[in-house]
Structure formats: C-alpha cells, structure tokens
Amino acid sequence: MxxxxxxxxxxxxxxxxxxxxxxxxxxxxxxxxxxxxxxxxxxxxxxxxxxxxxxxxxxxxxxxxxxxxxxxxxxxxxxxxxxxxxxxxxxQPFEVKDAQPTSDEWYDLGKRFAGMHKNCQQGMYGWEEDTYIFQQIQPNRWQKNWASFFSEQRIGWQLQLHEEKGKHLINISDMTSVIHRLLHHHHPEPCMLHGQLLPDNILTTDDGLFLPDNACYCGDRELDLAWLAAFSPDQTDFMRGYQEVWPLPHGHDVRQVIYTLYPLLVQLHNDPVVETRVQHQIALILAI
Missing domain, CATH: 3.30.200.20 (Phosphorylase Kinase; domain 1)
Structure with missing residues (x-):
C-alpha cells in the first residue's frame, strides 16, 4: 500500500x-x-x-x-x-500540535460554526444525498417541516436501527410522536450542519481546529451544538464565541434536552455503556 x-x-x-x-x-x-x-x-x-x-x-x-x-x-x-x-x-502540509485545544481555539471554533450556520441559502431540511454518521447511513430526504424531519429521520431511524440489532429502547411510534409534538411550533432556519462536532474528531493545527470527519445536512443549528454538549464536559469557550456571532433563540435549553438524544443513540452503536445515558435522556424528554 x-x-x-x-x-x-x-x-x-x-x-x-x-x-x-x-x-x-x-x-x-x-x-x-x-x-x-x-x-x-x-x-x-x-x-x-x-x-x-x-x-x-x-x-x-x-x-x-x-x-x-x-x-x-x-x-x-x-x-x-x-x-x-x-x-x-x-x-497540503499543515502543522498538527500534540496538545489539547486551548480556550482561544475553542472560542475561534465557536465563531466559525456560527458563521457557517448563518450562511445557508437552503429553504428545506435535508441534503442532496444520504450521508454517513460513523459507518451508519444517515438519511437526508428533503422535508419542509423540522419536527417531522428530526423525529422521523433522526430519532425514529436510529431507534429502528437498534431494534434491528435486538435492542428495544422504547416504542418507536410513541417516541417520535412525543418529539414531533414538542417541536411542532419550532421552525428553525435551515442551516448547513457539520454533523459531527465531537472532541474526538478534532486535530489541533496552526490554522485552527480541524474536524476531519463530517455528516453534513441542512437542519436546526442547535443540533450541531448538541453533539458537543453530549460529549464535551465544558463548552464555555466555544459557546462564548458562537453566541457573539449568532445568539441562540429562546427555548434552546429545552430543545437541547431533546436533541442530545440523537448523538447518544448514534454513539450507542459503538459503546453499550451509553445505554444508561440514552434511557436517562428518554426519561428527561418524556418529562417535558
């Protein structure tokens, strides 16, 4: 080779x-x-x-x-x-640092993500093709309604994948109905999402933080942020940079509870220990 x-x-x-x-x-x-x-x-x-x-x-x-x-x-x-x-x-050659991202680098990444989210001209949710989240297909059929897109193509799809592997987490129809109801009045601007904002998917370079893997589509920008919230213990510097460029709307904290279920369901395919967090997140959503 x-x-x-x-x-x-x-x-x-x-x-x-x-x-x-x-x-x-x-x-x-x-x-x-x-x-x-x-x-x-x-x-x-x-x-x-x-x-x-x-x-x-x-x-x-x-x-x-x-x-x-x-x-x-x-x-x-x-x-x-x-x-x-x-x-x-x-x-092209670029310098990779053998160090964790600094506060300034997280802050800069937050500003960059907000800038990308603000510059999308798409009027629907989805993508021109299905993408991959790790090694799993991520469906991206175009839809006009965000509640339908997220409940069906993100949560419903993941729950079905787990069912096919013999893992029953919750009745799929019941869960997608609850999420659709909770997001029914939320109509976010479709933004280009990176889809895999994970600390483990970052290289620290001289030009900024580089995220090698991605799972792009157009959706609610808050879902990109939910990935970081799910797996990073401290998002303070990133969020400080993000909010300076494009502040988050009212209700973000509640929606983050809903959105965090998606990255947890994805990670569960690779890490059975995450099931406890998945069940806890489902309980939090049902309590809203």
Whole structure:
C-alpha cells in the first residue's frame, strides 16, 4: 500500500518522494490520519487512509469538507488516489500540535460554526444525498417541516436501527410522536450542519481546529451544538464565541434536552455503556 501511495505522490509532485517516517495523528472508526515525511528532502504531507469498502462515505466526506472550507479549517487536498484495498487523500502540509485545544481555539471554533450556520441559502431540511454518521447511513430526504424531519429521520431511524440489532429502547411510534409534538411550533432556519462536532474528531493545527470527519445536512443549528454538549464536559469557550456571532433563540435549553438524544443513540452503536445515558435522556424528554 505505502509503495503505491509513494509512487502516486511522486507522480503528482513530479519529483521523487520517499516515506521515511510515518506518524499516526488520528484514528477513528474507519480512517487513519498520518503525517508522512521524506526526511532526506525535508518534505511532509498529511494523508487520510480509508478502506475501499467505505469508499462511498470517503467520497461524501471529502466533498462536504470542501463545501465547509469557507468557514471551517480545511487543509487543501493535493491528491486523491487509491490502492488495491484503500482510498486516500493527501493534504497540503499543515502543522498538527500534540496538545489539547486551548480556550482561544475553542472560542475561534465557536465563531466559525456560527458563521457557517448563518450562511445557508437552503429553504428545506435535508441534503442532496444520504450521508454517513460513523459507518451508519444517515438519511437526508428533503422535508419542509423540522419536527417531522428530526423525529422521523433522526430519532425514529436510529431507534429502528437498534431494534434491528435486538435492542428495544422504547416504542418507536410513541417516541417520535412525543418529539414531533414538542417541536411542532419550532421552525428553525435551515442551516448547513457539520454533523459531527465531537472532541474526538478534532486535530489541533496552526490554522485552527480541524474536524476531519463530517455528516453534513441542512437542519436546526442547535443540533450541531448538541453533539458537543453530549460529549464535551465544558463548552464555555466555544459557546462564548458562537453566541457573539449568532445568539441562540429562546427555548434552546429545552430543545437541547431533546436533541442530545440523537448523538447518544448514534454513539450507542459503538459503546453499550451509553445505554444508561440514552434511557436517562428518554426519561428527561418524556418529562417535558
């Protein structure tokens, strides 16, 4: 694999390139990010490698990353290639820090997300194609009603996936009806969502925080924020930056209780321990 990648990079650069050092920067469920270095020529790149069996998701994530580049840190891609069993993208060199994001970096990311959310010209909820959340299909059929979209294509869909795996969490029809009722009078402006704002999906770079994976669609901006609320112990600096650019509307705290169920249901596929939190979140929603 590495020999083929080296050959394709050399052809793209029109100059020899040899991988003499390889450093793993980030590992997630389906991809690895490496820094590859030719120490003799003092040249390095960052490369994302994904199994070819996941090439559809790989293509979607790569395309959507480019769509968000006006607002979020997104290193420029210089080569898109494949080997016999892997697909990969090579990015222009960027410096990755071996450190946790600082308060200022979280603050900047909050401002960037708010800017992206404010600049969407779509009038409906959904996306031009289904996307992937981790390795699961995320349906994005266009709908005009947000309560219907979220209750059916987010919560109902996830509950059905768990049912098919033999995990009964709650009656699907009952839960989707409750959520539809709670969101019935909420008509948010459709915003372009990143879809995977997770602390584990962040690389700290000199140009800002880079979120390699995504699951884009147009929806309520508060759902992007629910991902961070679900899995980050402190969102203070991020929210300070976000609120400066685009303050959240009345009722956000209550809706966050509803929206947090979605990232928890997604995470439950990979971590059975999350089921306790899922059941607690369901109870909170039913108590609203």
């Amino acid at each position: 590495w020999q083929s990648i080296t050959k394709q990079i050399s052809e793209c650069m029109d100059t020899p390139f040899t991988i003499e050092k390889r450093q793993l920067l980030l590992h997630n469920e389906d991809s690895n990010y490496y820094r590859i270095t030719d120490q003799t020529r003092d040249i390095s790149f960052v490369i994302r490698i994904t199994p070819k069996s996941l090439s559809t998701k790989f293509d979607i994530v790569t395309r959507n990353q480019a769509l968000m580049a006006d607002w979020l840190t997104s290193p420029k891609i210089i080569l898109y290639g494949s080997t016999s069993d892997q697909c990969f993208v090579v990015f």
